[in-house]
Amino acid sequence: MTLIIAVFVFGLLIGSFLNVCIARLPAGESVSSPGSRCPACATPIRWYDNIPIVSYLVLGRRCRACQAPISVRYPLVELTTAVAFALQAWLLPPDPIVLAQHLLFTSLLIVLFGTDYDVQRLPDVITLPGTAAGVLIAVFVVPGFVASVAGAALGAAVLLFVRWAWKRLRGVDGMGLGDVKMLAMIGAFLGWRQVGVVLFLASLSGAVIGLALAATGRRSMQTRLPFGTFLAVAAYAASLIGEPLLDWYLSLY
Secondary structure: OHHHHHHHHHHHHHHHHHHHHHHHHHHOOOOOOOOOEOOOOOOEOOHHHOOOOHHHHHOOOEOOOOOOEOOOHHHHHHHHHHHHHHHHHHHOOOOHHHHHHHHHHHHHHHHHHHHHHHHOOOOHHHHHHHHHHHHHHOOOOOOOHHHHHHHHHHHHHHHHHHHHHHHHHHOOOOOOHHHHHHHHHHHHHHOOHHHHHHHHHHHHHHHHHHHHHHHOOOOOOOOOOOHHHHHHHHHHHHHHHHHHHHHHHHHOO
16 A cells, blocks of 8 residues: 555656646657746746645646646646556556556656647657667566567557558548557557557547547547547556456457
């Protein structure tokens, strides 16, 4: 329990940094300089106004300097990161390298979810180093180096084929290369066995949400949804239950 609480608090702090990454990386800005500042008036945020969740509530959801409203997304990302981290600490084997691997992977997924949701971009500065990190860490833990390299190659190859086939049939790009690189990163962390699980979960959730939005009139059937957001959620789920889910499915045959 102590570990779970510690990881939860650590997740709050990391979530605050991930907010910076989500806001700045698509614009090509540095995530380290300048320090945190109000997006409305650019006033630097003091440390006591930058405490995850607490400062948001104490300030009444407004900037201390200009009283501009603070988006609820900031505490939401912090809380989501903390809960996602705590679940990893609770469900994973008590191995520090395995836990570090999954916390890093979760952080990358949250940033990619945020940037794809906001501006439909999956920055190379996350996906490419993320793929390399996944392969490097796999030298020491599951899925292993070979399965990691195979996962990265398979993830990229599958979506490259889908992209090529859609272009051939419809004459337009069905997805961006960012999705290709993101699935390669996911395959590097989870291994080749989980690539199919992630694609299935992402496609299923995307189809369900797309149909629901179309049925409510909020989007048309032709509206393009940010597939990276679905890949992120599916990959996180697969990192926790992917292997048992795959074993259960294979046991049916």
